[in-house]
Amino acid sequence: MSKPDATQAVYLPPVEIRRLQTGLLAWYRQHQRQLPWRESQDVYPIWVSEVMLQQTQVQTVVPYFLRFMAAFPTLEELARADTQDLLRCWAGLGYYSRARNLRKAARILVREHGGEFPRSYREVLRLPGIGPYTGAAILSIAFDQPLLALDGNVVRVLARLFRLEGDPARSPVKGMLAAAGQQLLPARGSGDFNQALMELGATVCLPRNPRCLLCPWSSHCEALKSGVQDRLPEKGKRPDTHLSRQAAAVIRHRGRFLIRRRSGSRLLQDMWEFPGEEFSRPDLADSLVKYLESELHLNVQLRDRLTVVKHAVTNRRITLTVYEARLKPPLPPTLSIPGARWIWLSQAGRYPLTVAASRIVQALTAE
Ligand code: SF4
Numbered sequence: 001m002s003k004p005d006a007t008q009a010v011y012l013p014p015v016e017i018r019r020l021q022t023g024l025l026a027w028y029r030q031h032q033r034q035l036p037w038r039e040s041q042d043v044y045p046i047w048v049s050e051v052m053l054q055q056t057q058v059q060t061v062v063p064y065f066l067r068f069m070a071a072f073p074t075l076e077e078l079a080r081a082d083t084q085d086l087l088r089c090w091a092g093l094g095y096y097s098r099a100r101n102l103r104k105a106a107r108i109l110v111r112e113h114g115g116e117f118p119r120s121y122r123e124v125l126r127l128p129g130i131g132p133y134t135g136a137a138i139l140s141i142a143f144d145q146p147l148l149a150l151d152g153n154v155v156r157v158l159a160r161l162f163r164l165e166g167d168p169a170r171s172p173v174k175g176m177l178a179a180a181g182q183q184l185l186p187a188r189g190s191g192d193f194n195q196a197l198m199e200l201g202a203t204v205c206l207p208r209n210p211r212c213l214l215c216p217w218s219s220h221c222e223a224l225k226s227g228v229q230d231r232l233p234e235k236g237k238r239p240d241t242h243l244s245r246q247a248a249a250v251i252r253h254r255g256r257f258l259i260r261r262r263s264g265s266r267l268l269q270d271m272w273e274f275p276g277e278e279f280s281r282p283d284l285a286d287s288l289v290k291y292l293e294s295e296l297h298l299n300v301q302l303r304d305r306l307t308v309v310k311h312a313v314t315n316r317r318i319t320l321t322v323y324e325a326r327l328k329p330p331l332p333p334t335l336s337i338p339g340a341r342w343i344w345l346s347q348a349g350r351y352p353l354t355v356a357a358s359r360i361v362q363a364l365t366a367e
Pocket residue numbers: 157160161204205206210211212215216217218219221222223224229
């Protein structure tokens with residue numbers, strides 16, 4: 001049996017395409033959110049915002065974007081950024097490799113492209129941290145190149161508009177979505193069209209309970225006509241979730257606390273945390289004491305449980321139990337530990353802390 005032709009499956013006559021384009025763009029002009037990266041056509045803020053928006057909601061990104069642009073207002077300044085300053089600006093936004101890749105790419109642009117962002121899609125895709133979606137979004141918004149930016153929001157809108165059943169991450173639906181979006185994309189003004197499509201997905205064509213009454217495409221939408229909008233797009237298989245039980249210690253000594261820098265190629269590398277680990281044994285407190293002794297050569301006595309921090313990193317659901325601790329005499333000849341520092345609580349803001357460490361600092365501040 002021959003494969004279904006993706007273009008044929010979603011074909012629309014030109015007059016219909018023009019109606020959809022005009023309707024969406026008129027809606028966008030009236031309803032787009034005022035966002036700081038939309039105030040300029042400069043490629044640098046557009047690039048930074050697109051990287052921050054990967055896996056992250058617009059409302060979360062706004063304050064980080066403003067802080068980042070104040071700290072590194074130009075590509076050259078980003079290329080020169082110190083790791084700790086860079087991570088401090090990103091702390092709490094997650095997926096920290098995005099920040100490292102931004103700086104890596106900025107260095108490549110300064111070194112090999114005279115500080116200019118390339119206009120060629122192929123060259124853009126060679127830069128660290130830029131995949132097909134981000135590359136298309138940057139080039140269409142900054143340079144009006146007719147490239148479709150197919151993110152999760154856009155997939156949802158198109159799957160519903162054309163009523164495409166099946167897993168959108170796989171053939172043939174994946175090809176149909178790309179063909180559907182590409183034929184709708186105008187030859188000029190593709191950046192506005194891409195942003196309008198994303199905005200529609202983010203604010204109207206919501207994953208649950210889409211607001212079809214407010215949608216400029218409601219009279220064209222095949223899913224709405226059939227009443228199946230709530231179950232499209234179909235969900236692919238999600239990666240298994242790993243439950244992680246961890247314990248950490250807030251070790252106080254003469255009013256200061258011990259924090260350490262995550263080293264090597266560990267997740268959250270170079271971020272700062274309170275010392276601790278993941279444990280499989282049921283007795284967390286006992287495991288933590290032994291761990292601190294073997295790893296940091298610190299003999300501690302655990303006291304009260306300070307707090308329990310629950311959070312998620314990629315597909316790991318973490319429950320971190322935090323204990324107050326004191327050093328047990330006799331104290332070692334030196335309290336200096338490689339990669340760790342004794343700090344006053346008031347100094348915590350100077351370090352790029354992990355999300356868990358920030359929550360612990362909040363708990364300590366509230367004490
Ligand atoms: S009519 Fe409803 S389901 Fe269809 S595109 Fe608009 S918001 Fe989405």
